[in-house]
Amino acid sequence: MVLNFKAMIGALAVGAMMVVPAAAETRVTYKSAKAGTSYYQMGVQIAEAMKAGSGGNIIVTVEEGQGSVQNVMEVRARGGDYVFTTPPVLVGLAQGGKAMFEGKGDPAFDEIRALFPIPSLTMHFVMSADSGATGLADLEGKTILLGKGSFGATEGEKYLKLFGLEGKVNIADAELSNAVAALKNGQIDGFVTAGSWPAPNVVEAAASAGVTVLSLNDEQIAQTKRTRLVIPAGTYAGQDQDIVTTSLPVVAYTTTKMEDETAYQLTKTFWESKGSMAESAAWWGGVDAAMMGNITGKLHPGAVRYYQEAGVALTADQM
Numbered sequence: 419m420v421l422n423f424k425a426m427i428g429a430l431a432v433g434a435m436m437v438v439p440a441a442a443e444t445r446v447t448y449k450s451a452k453a454g455t456s457y458y459q460m461g462v463q464i465a466e467a468m469k470a471g472s473g474g475n476i477i478v479t480v481e482e483g484q485g486s487v488q489n490v491m492e493v494r495a496r497g498g499d500y501v502f503t504t505p506p507v508l509v510g511l512a513q514g515g516k517a518m519f520e521g522k523g524d525p526a527f528d529e530i531r532a533l534f535p536i537p538s539l540t541m542h543f544v545m546s547a548d549s550g551a552t553g554l555a556d557l558e559g560k561t562i563l564l565g566k567g568s569f570g571a572t573e574g575e576k577y578l579k580l581f582g583l584e585g586k587v588n589i590a591d592a593e594l595s596n597a598v599a600a601l602k603n604g605q606i607d608g609f610v611t612a613g614s615w616p617a618p619n620v621v622e623a624a625a626s627a628g629v630t631v632l633s634l635n636d637e638q639i640a641q642t643k644r645t646r647l648v649i650p651a652g653t654y655a656g657q658d659q660d661i662v663t664t665s666l667p668v669v670a671y672t673t674t675k676m677e678d679e680t681a682y683q684l685t686k687t688f689w690e691s692k693g694s695m696a697e698s699a700a701w702w703g704g705v706d707a708a709m710m711g712n713i714t715g716k717l718h719p720g721a722v723r724y725y726q727e728a729g730v731a732l733t734a735d736q737m
Contacts, residue, residue: 444476444680448670449483449492450503451568454595456613456701457503457668458482460536463699464670467691468684476683485568486668487518494526498675501684503536505569505666506714513715518572529674531718532736533681534688535709537614537701538665540647541573543632544620545608546601547656554632558586560607565594570612573666577610580641594619602627614668614701615649624654633662667712674718681720689728710736 448464451457458480465478478501483489489502490512509530515523545551549560557578565571571594578584590606597609598619608629611617623629631654639646644664651660670688672681696702707730717725717736725732 442475444472444683446476446478446499446501446680446684447481447496448478448501449481449489451483451485451613452565452593452595453482454598454619455611456537456615456617459618459699460614460701461503463695463702464688467695468687471687471691472683476687484566485571487569487572490519490527490530491522493530493673494524496673496675498673498677498680500675501533501670501672503668503670505539505668506532506712507666508569509671509715526673530671531674531676531681531716531721532713533670533672533685533718533721535667535669535705535712537705538645538647538667538712539569539573539612540615540617540649540665541570541577541644541663542611542613542615542617542620543608543663544597544601544611544623545630545632546604546606547628547630548604549607549630551608551630551632554581554583554634554638556632557583557608559588561588561590561605563590563592563594563597563600563606563609565592565597565610568594568612569666570594570610573612574610577642581638598623598626601629612666616653616700620654624656628656629654631657631661631663633660634664635662639664667709669713672718676718676720678718678720678723681718682723683720685718685721685724689724 448461450461461480465480468476468478486504486508489504490508511517512519512527564574578587592600600606601623611619642664644666647663647665649661651658692702692705710730713736
């Protein structure tokens, strides 16, 4: 029997092509904040950008979170597919077993690694027009919704205590997701949210109920030890003046359980997609390489690889 050598090679080549696996699909869970907040919407945008930017190879599932503190706490039980957002200061507190993490320390906290910065937390004290409130002192005797478990709720409590309002404000026992409805129904006089501006729940409240977002003076801002931030006039319906408030950096994190290649692809795709995200949402416009300075802890090795390739200067502590 005579074998046709060329035919045999051709058949082998076709067979080889049939068994070549497609590009591996990477699945990630992204956990940030409660539905309806700016950070949840950012998660949805990141998920869409990751899928488009990776040609469908990175699939991100957005999971509603209870807030920044809980996001960190869940590191103890999560695997290598977990990405979450939180202020760097909370990671430092978790790793040091301080404040809300006192007595809750875990070796898993030491394995937290940063990927990339996202828009900063921006404090909003949102009051109904009927409340007559124009400054923080006017919160006395009012019913305010702070939410539960989120960084914004914790920060709101801190501000009330800091400005002598602890025990002088009625705190509504409800979730932040109910804030706009409760405000429209007159069940509360206002709510506190820490979503990056423009915050969706504040946009909705301003458009449907009429609100005043309170400003802080320079002395109050100094007391908070946060960064001064100005929300330009016209950001929200009926807002004819700038709002002066405070902000705090926020970063997307994972842990050392994540594979280096996955962390590299997530970081690379984020930065390459940021421009297109900014076209549909203003909050992405302020994210740039300068915000890398907000990351006070270590970066994931996969992220480090990307930044080195991109020529972004890193500190010794980030390495």
